[in-house]
Amino acid sequence: MSENPERTEELKPGSEDGGLTPAASAEPAGPDLGIRHETFVISHYIAAPPHKAFQAFADTAIWRRWFKLPGSDASYGHDFRVGHGDRATSVFTSSDMPSESLRYQSRYIDIVPARRIVYTYEAVVDDVLRWASLATIEFDAAQDGTQLRWTEQVVFVKLSGDGSHDLPHLRGATRLRLNGLLSALD
Structure with a gap:
């Protein structure tokens, strides 16, 4: 070097x-x-055994009940196999900002049923890559259920303003998504 x-x-x-x-x-x-690297971990208890919690990621019908992009005109594709991935698009409109075109694209790297999922994904807004992540989801048996551990390593390549709101936004969106997962399993 x-x-x-x-x-x-x-x-x-x-x-x-x-x-x-x-x-x-x-x-x-x-x-x-102008990039920022961050890591965050979210732990969530799920009142279902690990194989059921895992199914929320593997089964397309269950996945669609909890995996959503904000906005309208959404489309989704789910291919839960190593080397394949998911895609989603939508148009997000807010009263005080112009509409934004959102795109999500993932690729599964490692899948061990009822134990872990490792995947990468990109988040694109108006054809500009905003961030890319490596996410690991672990499923551990715990007290009549599952302790899910979501670890995400992210690089923000296009910051929003000074970038100080990017990580809290992503972490909050991930928590909301996991709350949706809990509802989908009920």
Whole structure:
């Protein structure tokens, strides 16, 4: 890696060090990129065994009862298999702002029935990537039910203003979604 803090390097095939060679990138490194990395964890008790809680993610009919984008004209696709994913679009309208086109696209990386789900997703607003995340959902048996643990590592690539509201917004939306999941299982 280069000592120049203004440049980043990526590895390219073809060097003596295991077939990889550093290649300079024209993009500067560091905080001036206007991105923010965050991690959050939400734990939720679900009064259903782990296999039932897992079904809320795996079964399309149940998933559609709790997974929703805000707005109207929504469309959804759900393909719960490793290497595949979900997609959703909608148009969000607020009384004091112009309408926004929302798009969600995910890809499942690891699925262990009734134990865990690992996936990535992108959130796009008006054709601009706002954030991308790696999410891990764990299902642990607990007191006649399931302790669900949602861990999300997110990079906000397009901040809203100074970015101070982005993480609370995402965390709050995730909590609302999990509340919807609880209702879907009742």
